[in-house]
Amino acid sequence: MKLNRKNKLLLLGFALVLYVCYSFAISNTINYYKEYKTKQEEIAADSNMPKLVGQLIQKEKQLDQVLSKYDVNISESFQNDLLKQLTAYSDSYKLKIVDFQEPHSVAQKGFTVTSYIFSLEGSFNGCLALLNKVENNPALGTIKHLNFIKKRNYKTNTDQLFVEIIMQKNKGI
Known part of the structure; x- marks a missing residue:
């Protein structure tokens, strides 16, 4: 097969069409997919929120015990x-x-x-x-x-x- 002028223009046109398709459609699709995945991870993290609240309450009780041990009092000055x-x-x-x-x-x-x-x-x-x-x-x-x-x-x-x-x-x- 010989690469004459028509075949070269056809290959160049095909490469240009691929680039335009990627820049307008495929890249946006990839970005939306990444955003979708991050939102799913955030939703999964929110479903663990009651466990986190329980852990924070436990931590607060522990800190209150430590502070009472050191006799920390809040004063004016x-x-x-x-x-x-x-x-x-x-x-x-x-x-x-x-x-x-x-x-x-x-x-x-x-x-x-x-x-x-x-x-x-x-x-x-x-x-x-x-x-x-x-x-x-x-x-x-x-x-x-x-x-x-x-x-x-x-x-x-x-x-x-x-x-x-x-x-x-x-x-x-």
Whole structure:
């Protein structure tokens, strides 16, 4: 078979028709089929919703038990509670609260993240013990940053250790 001009145009026309059919009909059909499959999966996931609700209720009961174990109470001023805890811990470990700055709040993704920045002065072991107490008390929040600074006091000719702590507390909006 010879490929003359008519046969070449016929093959080119056939390829063009195939491309047009694919772009207008077949590709749309494939997209609709994919969408159909995702909707079916969503419907199947919704049918498991009563099981999920039961699991969430169980989880809530477990969390309530854990929170009651740690004696978490909701108060008016978390900052005052944090300061009271820090004062009690610092007295027992012979530390001094040097600085307690105003909290910094940021709203992101449905939560309000409040950062508390404070500084302590004292021995390294005392600072670590206080940080351990604070970290093991989930009601106070989480420690996000520590900065130990050693300064020389030239009047008394001694070294002083300062630690700057940034704690964060998340709260749902």
